[in-house]
Amino acid sequence: MKAEQESKNLNMSELKDKLEESLASGDGQPNSIKKGQLTNTQIPAVEFVEDVDAFMSRPENGSEAQIVLKRMEETYSRMKIIEANNVGTKRRLKTQIQELDKSLEMLEVLKQRKSENKEITNHFRLADHVYIKARIPPVEKIGLWLGAKVMLEYDMDEGEELLVSKKAKAESNLKATQDIIDNVREQITVTEVNMARIYNWDVKRRQAEKEKGKGGS
């Protein structure tokens, strides 16, 4: 019986960890970087073309500017998609950090009032644009919404700790996402410059051919 109880406790604490892991922001998105999303090392580095002549005469390019440009354009759109995805992730993380800040701000007031042993008079939102007045006596515990339709009760300090750690995690994810965005932007810039130079190279080549044609006739 006791062992059963223990295993039940263990399961509960596992569940709690899992839920805390996925503590969701208001829009229900977990704050970790999505699985399957490219990490920074997985983004292929675009080759910088130093010498256009040498680059174009490579066997796989065969001096065909149109083909090379088409290939580069494909890379370019792929990079643009990765960029847009990460910009979305970043926006979500920022919203989440803002929401955690709001929770922490409220928690601060709760703690202060508790230390003064004063009740809080509060107007809280019942529905959009409908606020109702409530008196909150000094509280010991707070409920944190962990997502998956679960709310868990915490001691005030414990809850604060959890929120602070969630915020730190969201911030480090934000930084990682920014690094990915910077890396992708770098690849995009290299691709833009490559395309412009190959285009110019082709223009010059065709002009030279035209002149040669004129000279011959």
Next chain:
Amino acid sequence: MSSSIKSESSDSDVHISHENQKKINRFAIMNGWIEEIQDSLATKQTLLTHLEDAENDLLLSDVLMENPDMQIPVLVGESFVSFTNDEVQEHIEGLKKRTRLEIENLESRVKDIKCEMDVLKTALYEQFGNNINLENDGSVVERAPKFNA
């Protein structure tokens, strides 16, 4: 038209070394940062103005003059907590201080980034002249000469 001819004729001089490409990359990345920082700077500055407005309104409020013990609801997180006049002033003062600090930090970041961007800009224009466009439309594009077939 004349400008495109000019860039055509000078195009043969444009050789981009890896070193220069790195400078262009750095410039493009920073260009992305600066826009965002300036956005959040503007948001913070609006917040500061609102806080100052709130403070002034409290000082000038007739209702508050007549009932100095009145409870004032203040937005904290998602709901309004009632504070006494003194508490509100303290609360606003704290927020103002924090916002000012954040603004200072953002401003100094903007300054650092702009400084580095200017160095890069000078170096790149010196190298490429009219063949490169680093203006603030967010793009770093080499001007491609028009080809009239």
